Amino acid sequence: MSCVAALSHARVQGRPGGAPWTVRTRDRRGGPALCVNDENIEAKSMHRYRSHTCGALRESDVGSSVRLSGWVHRVRDHGGLLFIDLRDHYGITQVVADPDSAAFKTAETVRAEWVIRVDGEIKARTAETVNDRLPTGRIEVFARDIEVLSTAGELPLPVFGEPDYPEDTRLTYRFLDLRRETMHANIVKRSQIIASIRRRMTDAGFMEFQTPILTASSPEGARDFLVPSRLHPGKFYALPQAPQQFKQLIMVAGFDRYFQIAPCFRDEDARADRSPGEFYQLDIEMSFVEQEDVFAAVEPVLRDLFIEFGGGKRVTEKFPMIPYAESMRLYGSDKPDLRNPIQMSEVTEHFAGSGFKVFARQIEADDRVQVWAIPAKTGGSRAFCDRMNSWAQSEGQPGLGYIFFREGEEEGAGPIAKNIGPERTAAIRAQLGLEAGDAVFFVCGVPKTFVDFAGRARQKVGFELGLVDEEQFAFCWIVDFPMFEWDEENKKIEFSHNPFSMPQGGLEALESQDPLTINAFQYDIVCNGVELSSGAIRNHKPEIMRKAFDIAGYGEDVLQEKFGGMIRALEMGAPPHGGIAPGIDRIVMLLCEAENLRDVTLFPMNQRAEDLMMGAPSEVGPKQLRELHIRLNLPE
Numbered sequence: 001m002s003c004v005a006a007l008s009h010a011r012v013q014g015r016p017g018g019a020p021w022t023v024r025t026r027d028r029r030g031g032p033a034l035c036v037n038d039e040n041i042e043a044k045s046m047h048r049y050r051s052h053t054c055g056a057l058r059e060s061d062v063g064s065s066v067r068l069s070g071w072v073h074r075v076r077d078h079g080g081l082l083f084i085d086l087r088d089h090y091g092i093t094q095v096v097a098d099p100d101s102a103a104f105k106t107a108e109t110v111r112a113e114w115v116i117r118v119d120g121e122i123k124a125r126t127a128e129t130v131n132d133r134l135p136t137g138r139i140e141v142f143a144r145d146i147e148v149l150s151t152a153g154e155l156p157l158p159v160f161g162e163p164d165y166p167e168d169t170r171l172t173y174r175f176l177d178l179r180r181e182t183m184h185a186n187i188v189k190r191s192q193i194i195a196s197i198r199r200r201m202t203d204a205g206f207m208e209f210q211t212p213i214l215t216a217s218s219p220e221g222a223r224d225f226l227v228p229s230r231l232h233p234g235k236f237y238a239l240p241q242a243p244q245q246f247k248q249l250i251m252v253a254g255f256d257r258y259f260q261i262a263p264c265f266r267d268e269d270a271r272a273d274r275s276p277g278e279f280y281q282l283d284i285e286m287s288f289v290e291q292e293d294v295f296a297a298v299e300p301v302l303r304d305l306f307i308e309f310g311g312g313k314r315v316t317e318k319f320p321m322i323p324y325a326e327s328m329r330l331y332g333s334d335k336p337d338l339r340n341p342i343q344m345s346e347v348t349e350h351f352a353g354s355g356f357k358v359f360a361r362q363i364e365a366d367d368r369v370q371v372w373a374i375p376a377k378t379g380g381s382r383a384f385c386d387r388m389n390s391w392a393q394s395e396g397q398p399g400l401g402y403i404f405f406r407e408g409e410e411e412g413a414g415p416i417a418k419n420i421g422p423e424r425t426a427a428i429r430a431q432l433g434l435e436a437g438d439a440v441f442f443v444c445g446v447p448k449t450f451v452d453f454a455g456r457a458r459q460k461v462g463f464e465l466g467l468v469d470e471e472q473f474a475f476c477w478i479v480d481f482p483m484f485e486w487d488e489e490n491k492k493i494e495f496s497h498n499p500f501s502m503p504q505g506g507l508e509a510l511e512s513q514d515p516l517t518i519n520a521f522q523y524d525i526v527c528n529g530v531e532l533s534s535g536a537i538r539n540h541k542p543e544i545m546r547k548a549f550d551i552a553g554y555g556e557d558v559l560q561e562k563f564g565g566m567i568r569a570l571e572m573g574a575p576p577h578g579g580i581a582p583g584i585d586r587i588v589m590l591l592c593e594a595e596n597l598r599d600v601t602l603f604p605m606n607q608r609a610e611d612l613m614m615g616a617p618s619e620v621g622p623k624q625l626r627e628l629h630i631r632l633n634l635p636e
Contacts, residue, residue: 049117049149055091059138062124066141068093069117069149071179072110074160082107084143085160086118089184094131094140095120103143113152113159113179119145167598172612174603186600190588193309194261197282197584200301206257206284211246213239213263218562222266225277233629239265242581244500245566247285248538251577252569257297258285261584269607275585275597276609281533282587285579291521291537294578295319295477302525302532302582306473309591314472319525323480328447332455334481337529338474340462344454347373347442350428356419358401359444371444372454375432376461379439380404384464385414388441391460397453404439405429416442459529473527473590480504481522484515484551495552497522500566501536503548510547525582527590535580542570 049069057066070088077083082097084107095118097107103118110116120141131137156172157165159179170177177183198208217224217238224238240246242264250258262283269276286294299319306315320338327334330343348371351359362369379385385402392400403412403425411417412425432440441461443454462468483503485496493515501520503509509518521537539545545567549559559567588600598604605611625632 046119053090054086054088054093055135057093057122057136057139057141059124061122062139064122065119066122067117067119068095068141070115071159072112072114072116074112075107075110084110084116084118086116086141087179091136092134093136094125094134095143096123096140097143097146101142101144103146106146106148107143110146110148111152113155113176114148115150115152117147117149118143168606168612171598171604171606174613178602183599186588186592186594187602189309189592190584190600193305193588193591194584196305196308197301198261200305201259201282201284204257204297204301206259207255208260209250209255209258210260211240211243211250211262211283215240215246216562218245222268225265225267228628228630230627230629241266242281243283244498245563247283247579248500248566248577249569251285251287251538252572252574256287258579259283262581267609275601275604276607277605279597280584281581282584283579283581284535285577287575287577289537289576289578291479291523291578294535294537294580295321295523298525298535298580298582299475302475302527302587305587306475306527306591310473316473316475319475319477321477321479324478324482324519325480327478328451332451332453332458333529334478334524335526335529335531336455336476336478337459337462337468338476338526339470339472339528340459340468342375342377342458342462342467344372344374344458345432347371347428347431350424350431351420351442351444354420354424356401356416359442362444366446368446369444370447371442372447372450373428373432374441374443374454374458374461375434376439376441376465377434377467378437379461379465380406380437381439382413385439385441388457388461388464392453392457395453395456400457401442401444402439403428403442405434405436407436409436475525475527478524478526479522480519481524482516483518483520483522483548486516492553493551495548498534498536499549499552500538500545502539503544507541507544507547510544510551515551521578523580525580530586530590532586533580533582535578537576537578540570540574540576542567545570 046065046067049067051065051067052061054068054070068086068088070086070093073085073087073092075082075084080099082104084095084097086093086095097104103120118141120143122139123142125131125138125140155176157169157176159176162180162182178187201208214227214237217226217236218241222241224241227237227239229235229237243260243262247258247260260283262281263278264281265278267277268274284294284298286297303315303317303319306313316338322330322336324334327336329346330336332344348363348369351371352363354360359371363371376384376388379388381404385404388402389400392398401416403414403417405412411422412429417425428434428440434440441457443450443457482496483501484493486492487494497520501522504519504521505513522534523536524534525532539548546556546559585597585600588594589597592600594600603611603613605616610616
């Protein structure tokens, strides 16, 4: 069969003057396919490297001649026949080398990750050899010619099989790591997700603009990456932690709806959900909006994105709004995992004056002390309660008090139940709606000192007992964040979130209320316990900004030095505006079900902010330092 017959969905164009016919097409997986027709199409005009990709061939192609190029995924010797799994970006095709074929001698030499070109005939696999896990699993290519395009030396990590390897090895040889099926699929999905976001934002009336990478240092937020200026000795640019001021200035400039897939740079330590160095966010800003308008614009984009790429998992239809204080109280976190149905309750009254002196004495000594209960449906066994108590001790806590309710017994069991007595135990059980076979755990103290532990205990109980519904993406908005917080180290009031946020109550609240009681129009989007983004309605009035910064201890001189451009802009007619910035990397991490951001990023740094593949950060020579007027003062 000719190459023309083997290609599908072709568009044929005749050339004037009797020139050869050209067939240009895309294969079924989107890969290129190219043939030029002449009298003998197979002999003269098959593409130098491939007629199809390794993910394109199907049963309908049986009987055709084909040319494939790719990496040798693995080689298997089955009784004289050699089987080569040939891999490219689009998929895998099984190649068979028969001892009678001219290609057999070359096939015997190839090794894993060599790059080869194969010419051959497509044949149907026998019923017992069909591989339904591969789209190409019903055919195989019998090789008649193999050309080695590139050889590979000894591999520092294998591609086939994807065994666990030390992260430093994976990052040093990232180009190999990215050949592995899971990593390759994650990066492809990342590209598709970003393309979908761009399309959705454009369809919603947003315009994409690019903001500067070299900008001024900001005193707020994380530590800046600084870039020395050659032309201005002693002065430094900063890489933007976020395009915060620029996107607000875009609104002041009269553009109505902005977005950008924005690179952000922060010199901070790595975590599983935070990459060192750089990350990307969907940066959004809108004019003439209130908080609910931002929610109405952003919520459909994220909901439909997660429906599109979520693999059939349920997605929250309407994101609930949870005030910050309520979230901390019910879930012990401002990024609650709502897949976990457990809600904590205050039960202080049941312990005040009780026989459980460990709690009762604390309550009597300090009126700020509270007791919180963490109900544990189906956790009513001493073995589980003891296991949770041991976990708490491994977390640096003295323990985790509990009561559990056995099947067939009315009274609760455990040391706390014995100390507080049956009436108080029954009251706790009634308040929490506990039944036989359930348990409840308790934490006691000033809430701000134990709330983080209580939140982690809630999650531990939920996952240990199988209460967490992992077949969903559970979204929510966290709203009403405090405008200010007390900085215990420096003994001063500080901004708790974004300093450019509008305080609820405006200037009047700043002038008349205790600053620590003022909330801001600030909000976060949370999904499955992961904070995807922060946002706010901005402070667009200079007099309110001056007062807010004054409360936080920043005088007019600091305000002018660091934010002079913003102040001048606000003094020349600024619209009410607000925005948000969901993290691209975290979105992709959730949709790929990855545990670490480095598994959804092409070329990440390690946890010490080093690029092991490219050798960054690196030393620079004396000439460069002199040009930048820099002298090193290294630690001993």
